[in-house]
Amino acid sequence: MSGYLSAQLSILCLNIIIAYAIFLPAASGQLNLGAGGFAIIGGYLGGWLNSDFDGLGLAMQLSIPLAALATAAIAFLLSFPILRTRGVYMVLATFAFAEVVAGIVLNLEVVGGAAGFPVDGHADLSVLAPICVMVVVSCFLLMSTRFGLAMRSVHDDENVASLFGVNVHWVRVAAFTLGGLLGGLYGALYGHQYNYIEVQNWNVMFSIYVLLYVLLGGTQSPFGPLLGALFFTVVPELLRSFGAAVGSELIADGRFAIFGALIVLMMAFRPEGIVTRTMLERLMGRGAREKGAT
Amino acid sequence: MLLLQQIVNGLMLGGVYVMVAVAFTLTIGMLNFLNFTIPALFMLAAMFFWATLGGGFGSGFTNLLNHWVPQSMHWVVAAGLALLVAILASLLIERFTYRYMKTRFGDATEHAIPLVSSLGFLIMFEHLVIMTWGTDPLSVNSPFGTATIKVGGLLFGVPQLLSLVFSIAIVWVLHIMLMHTKTGRALRSIAENPDTALMLGVDVQRIVPLVYVVTGGLCAIAGILFAINYRTVGPYIGDQVATVAIAGMVLGGLGNIWGAIVGGLIVGLLEVLSTYWFGADIVKVPVWGLLLLVLIVRPSGLFGHATIGKGKF
Numbered sequence: 001m002s003g004y005l006s007a008q009l010s011i012l013c014l015n016i017i018i019a020y021a022i023f024l025p026a027a028s029g030q031l032n033l034g035a036g037g038f039a040i041i042g043g044y045l046g047g048w049l050n051s052d053f054d055g056l057g058l059a060m061q062l063s064i065p066l067a068a069l070a071t072a073a074i075a076f077l078l079s080f081p082i083l084r085t086r087g088v089y090m091v092l093a094t095f096a097f098a099e100v101v102a103g104i105v106l107n108l109e110v111v112g113g114a115a116g117f118p119v120d121g122h123a124d125l126s127v128l129a130p131i132c133v134m135v136v137v138s139c140f141l142l143m144s145t146r147f148g149l150a151m152r153s154v155h156d157d158e159n160v161a162s163l164f165g166v167n168v169h170w171v172r173v174a175a176f177t178l179g180g181l182l183g184g185l186y187g188a189l190y191g192h193q194y195n196y197i198e199v200q201n202w203n204v205m206f207s208i209y210v211l212l213y214v215l216l217g218g219t220q221s222p223f224g225p226l227l228g229a230l231f232f233t234v235v236p237e238l239l240r241s242f243g244a245a246v247g248s249e250l251i252a253d254g255r256f257a258i259f260g261a262l263i264v265l266m267m268a269f270r271p272e273g274i275v276t277r278t279m280l281e282r283l284m285g286r287g288a289r290e291k292g293a294t
Numbered sequence: 295m296l297l298l299q300q301i302v303n304g305l306m307l308g309g310v311y312v313m314v315a316v317a318f319t320l321t322i323g324m325l326n327f328l329n330f331t332i333p334a335l336f337m338l339a340a341m342f343f344w345a346t347l348g349g350g351f352g353s354g355f356t357n358l359l360n361h362w363v364p365q366s367m368h369w370v371v372a373a374g375l376a377l378l379v380a381i382l383a384s385l386l387i388e389r390f391t392y393r394y395m396k397t398r399f400g401d402a403t404e405h406a407i408p409l410v411s412s413l414g415f416l417i418m419f420e421h422l423v424i425m426t427w428g429t430d431p432l433s434v435n436s437p438f439g440t441a442t443i444k445v446g447g448l449l450f451g452v453p454q455l456l457s458l459v460f461s462i463a464i465v466w467v468l469h470i471m472l473m474h475t476k477t478g479r480a481l482r483s484i485a486e487n488p489d490t491a492l493m494l495g496v497d498v499q500r501i502v503p504l505v506y507v508v509t510g511g512l513c514a515i516a517g518i519l520f521a522i523n524y525r526t527v528g529p530y531i532g533d534q535v536a537t538v539a540i541a542g543m544v545l546g547g548l549g550n551i552w553g554a555i556v557g558g559l560i561v562g563l564l565e566v567l568s569t570y571w572f573g574a575d576i577v578k579v580p581v582w583g584l585l586l587l588v589l590i591v592r593p594s595g596l597f598g599h600a601t602i603g604k605g606k607f
Contacts, residue, residue: 031406031409081590082590084590084593085589085590085593088322088326088328088548089548089589089593091328091409092328092540092544092585092589093586093589093590095540096541096582096583096585096586096589097582097586099537099578099581099582099585100578100579100582100583100586102578103576103577103578103579103582103583104579106575106578107575107576107579113575114575204533204537205533208330208413208416211413212410212413212414215406215410216410250425253425254421254422254425256417256418256420256421256424257417257418257421257422257425259417259418259421260414260415260416260417260418260419260420260421261414261418262414263410263411263413263414263417263418264390264411264414264415264418266414267390267407267408267410267411267414268390268411271407271410
């Protein structure tokens with residue numbers, strides 16, 4: 001496998017993991033603009049646990065899961081105040097959370113502050129790919145369980161869900177915490193993949209892009225974030241190589257501008273995201289069968 | 295004295311935030327829409343202002359400008375162009391955000407549609423500017439120099455002072471318009487319930503663009519004042535200013551224009567004072583920490599109504 005391809009595949013794996021981290025809260029109706037905050041916590045914890053010189057010097061097999069679990073614990077504690085907010089306030093609160101985390105880590109001398117932090121252990125594609133597949137499979141399984149159904153019902157209508165005996169608050173807390181777990185996992189894996197992390201990697205634009213992966217992919221089914229992350233990773237690269245192939249600097253340089261226009265058009269023509277439940281039902285032929293049965 | 299000067303500096307910095315915060319609060323109060331294109335409009339205006347004065351449109355344009363307009367009036371052309379571009383861009387954004395929000399899809403994510411479109415516009419405008427002028431910070435040939443006045447040993451920046459006076463004047467005019475004119479009453483009815491407003495004979499499709507024109511204008515004025523004041527522009531200035539302005543808006547209460555002024559000033563003051571006391575690195579923590587606290591303890595802010603922004607995503 002060429003170096004370019006494996007580098008791109010690593011980015012894809014990482015993007016898919018962080019997309020599911022934001023998908024899980026989104027599937028239960030919460031827009032989370034704090035992906036950067038979780039990534040910073042996971043990345044720095046993972047790096048610090050792993051580092052021989054500055055940190056504890058744990059093996060990578062320990063540091064990554066520990067970082068993910070610790071991030072999940074933080075997300076759990078945080079979910080109580082944050083979930084008191086609704087709608088646009090929740091977007092702003094998660095956004096403020098990410099900025100506070102970034103501000104604190106920038107001032108932590110133990111992890112290098114603004115200069116960034118080197119991470120020792122290296123995780124290449126052979127580590128990332130299986131973890132990514134595991135994350136995707138478990139999210140699919142999760143969404144097909146009773147809990148997944150509860151998440152969907154909370155997303156669609158909270159009042160009706162609680163009338164039918166779903167504990168809305170705990171579903172939302174669980175979805176947020178699981179999102180934190182995956183966010184921390186992403187951060188730790190990112191640190192070990194690139195062996196160097198800095199707060200600037202996970203700024204506002206990062207959180208915005210991740211939220212876009214999920215919303216463009218669609219929040220109705222677990223296929224959504226998978227396709228969203230794929231779209232966001234592959235399309236700019238394709239536009240770049242297409243631009244290089246036809247010798248047009250305009251396409252190569254302007255690929256993100258084209259991309260922004262694509263997002264706007266996408267929202268105009270298919271605002272539910274790429275994948276919807278109706279579309280899946282049609283693809284699987286389930287919709288037709290149900291109609292025939294009734 | 296030094297502390298007093300810092301307080302003045304904070305209020306001056308707040309002056310720039312105030313304008314952007316008012317733009318944010320206006321769209322969210324009227325249309326229940328967190329408009330993420332505001333940073334892009336702010337940046338576009340500042341960049342066009344720079345480009346007209348600094349030859350960003352190529353030598354042909356500069357020659358034309360020198361030929362037709364006297365040197366001392368160049369900044370007027372620059373400001374006019376910046377204003378025009380921001381307002382036109384804002385009207386384009388209206389087509390793709392509010393109009394589609396009105397279309398119901400029977401899905402709970404409907405309020406995310408304009409949010410996502412506006413993020414798309416943000417990415418698009420930022421990269422169009424990067425494509426044209428690159429990512430490096432560019433210095434503006436300000437026609438006013440450093441422009442400070444000294445009153446009793448305290449330095450006041452003229453552009454910041456102007457920004458503060460401008461925003462208070464604009465908000466005052468807006469307030470009068472909202473309270474005492476027919477258009478203002480129509481806008482308030484839209485803020486309360488667009489469907490009912492439509493039924494009662496308000497021409498929603500004609501009046502909503504007005505909000506976008508005002509938003510574009512406010513962002514443009516803020517961007518021009520920013521360019522004159524700091525004399526450096528770049529494609530990312532919008533993100534930096536707008537994120538702090540959002541904090542100011544929330545502090546003042548979503549949808550409250552007077553609240554946005556107070557909130558913007560408080561945030562500017564907080565930023566300067568925490569830099570003064572604790573250093574420049576820590577500045578994010580008090581600003582965003584305060585925002586987080588306000589959102590959790592009192593989401594309606596200092597002066598806001600509890601009903602705005604409660605819509606489900």
